[in-house]
Amino acid sequence: MNLPADAPFVARPATGLAAGALAVGVHALFLLLLVAGVSWQTQHPEPVMVDLWDALPQRSRPEPAPAAEPTPPPQEPEKPPQPVKVEPPPRPPVKEAPPPRPPDIALEKKKAEAQKLKQLKAMQAADEKALADAARAEAETMKKLREKELAEQKKRELLRQMEEDELMQRMVEEDAAQEVRVAKVAEARAAAGRRQAELAGMVGEYRNQISAKVRGNTRLPENLQGNPEVRCLVRLLPTGEVQSVKITRSSGNPAYDDAVVRAIQKSSPLPLPAERDARAAFVPELSFVHRPKE
Template identity: 60%
Template sequence: MNPRRDARFLTRSVPRFRAGVLALGVHAAFALLLVFGVSWQVQQPAPVMVDVWDALPSIPPPRAAPPQPAPEPEPDVAPPEPPAPPPKPAAEAPAPPKAPDLALEKRKAEEEKKRAEAERQEALKARQAAEEKARADAARAEEARKAREKQAAEQQKRDLLRQFEEEGLQRAEQEAGLAAQAAAASRRQAAVAGVVAQHIAMISAKVRGNTRLPPDLTGNPEVRCLVKLLPTGEVRSVQVTKSSGNPAYDDAVVRAIEKSSPLPLPDDRDARASFVPELSFVHRPK
């Protein structure tokens, strides 16, 4: 060792590497603190859309129709009953014309009268008996007829019912076939229309939420814009097609639309067709 070696050439080991690692560590920690500690993301709470649906736009079920005609045959069956009473008066009517002929000769007349009386009484009895019998017969016949009629009516009713049912079924089947298509189409249309309406409401709400109304705005002016959209819903361009007359407000609406990018688009392709690639947008402040 050189004793003359000057102190100025002396070195001393310095933990440079350790210090460097620590310095980097401090910065990394600070960066992490900044990134995770402070919420740099301005997250506007997404507007919550609630659609209140009473029920789905229902198409009347085709099966419901046929049962309705069924009650109708009953009125048709009821009328046959009233014709039953008339036969009674018809049976009594022949009696009166006999009486005037017996009053012309006295003696004969009396005997005859007696006889006739007896005859008549007999006849009356017989007639009564006959009548009774006839009535009973008639009643029986009536009953039988009624029963028949009833049976017939019921048969008819049943036939009618069956017919109706068959018709109904056939119609229902036909209807079902046609209606299935129509219903599917209309249901789909309704669904698409519903989705479209829902998304129009959502887009309006989003744009409205982003609109900063100029302070000098009066009334409720309408702005129409042509918004060109990418399929993802991102706004490509906005063009005012009908100004509200207030350029500041027009500007605010255009900015709001741009700021609302991406617009909420429906997942359904048909529904999306109403929005992409161009959307005519009507905006009112209130």
Template identity: 40%
Template sequence: MAEERRQPGKLPSIILAVLVHLAFIGVLVFGVDWQTHEPAPMVAELWNSLPGVTPPPPPPPPEVKPESEPPKPEPKPVPPKPEPKPEPPPPSKADIALKKAKEEKLKKEEKLKEDKRKEEDKKKELEKKKKQVEEEERKRQADEFRKDQQSLKTQIDAQTAARAAASAAASARFSEVGKYTGLIRDKIRNNIVAPPDLQGNPQAVFEVTVIPSGEVITVRMTKSSGNPAYDNAVERAIRKSSPLPLPPPEKGLFEQFRQTEMKFKPNELSQ
């Protein structure tokens, strides 16, 4: 169909081209004097000047026919208007009730799904809070245990240090007590004048009470040596040695010497 519509436009162009070629060929043929007979003898004349040669007239320009306008396309046929669809009949009461029942059922299902989702979210939140509380409790117990261990260690260290200090203090006190006990015994023994007829090595025991200044206030024999002369010699030496050498008050050792039991033997006098 498209080729048939284009043919009228091509035909005038072809005709015009053929005419132009024919006109050009005619000019070439008839514009030149062709001789088919024998040539006559040529007579030459000498001219001072040659006459001008008139050129043949130019061939007329070929007539150009205007191209015809292509035919206008045929209008497309207008499709017929579709017939209006018949309106559906109105739904019956049964259909309306069924549709409503389906909608209600769908709403209930959606509500059940939503309630189930909310319940699951609630359970997840409770589980999350439970784990959080358990984790916080675990951390609290761990911190409390760590603090208890640290407190126990501190207490043990303090007790150990206290025992060490007490032991050191006791050792120092014992050393001081032993030191001043030795000084007291040496002073008393230097003042004992044993009887010359003393035989054996009897032991006399006395309880001596002093005041902080070292002065002797009481001397009481708790065990006799069996030799009254030796017993009397020891008692005289104790009283003569007053005041006894005691540690200074700042050492806090007076209670160790307030009331002291002292034992004496004759053989110790020579040591």
């Protein structure tokens, strides 16, 4: 038996590199389509926050730049009270003892002499004491005087400082007031301008919103061609409700005109700005231009 010839043929599965490359190519193509064909970026209008006010709020003006508050001149460090120099009390002049007399009677003399000496000694001590007392008293008064003087000086200095401070304060206040006045004027002018721009922006924004709403409600007639324009006059209530719609300039296509009128009525209430001044552009009459496409 011829085995090899008998062996069944088993087809080798193809590796199919070409097929793999094609598969990758299909994916790349699809990815390209996705990335290029779909607009992935979205732009959201900024969220609008509306505060309802009964009256226009007092425009709070920004605080004037903190008026250069004069930093009080650094207090001179208190002079430490000068240590009162206590002069050493002057040395009491030592009295020369009178030269001893020659004694006449030995004992008497001796006795008397002893007495005398004693007296002298006592006197000397008393003298000395008195002198020391006096010196001390003098030093005391001197010290007191100096202290008094120091206090006086300090007081004067304080007074002067206070005066200076007051002056400075007054000047600064005046400056600040001036600045505030100027700032107020500029602020008022800027606020007026800003308000004008804000109002214009708001009006434009609400115009767009109204257009979008009406456009969304418009059912275009089938035979409409081009981008015809319809002008109409819409009477509005302050709440935005549509009272009446009047066509001031027809597009020439009555079906389309009707569709626009119906759309405006269907869009009632129209979005209106909360701000009273901005609303003036819409209420009570709004002239409205409508085109089927932007």
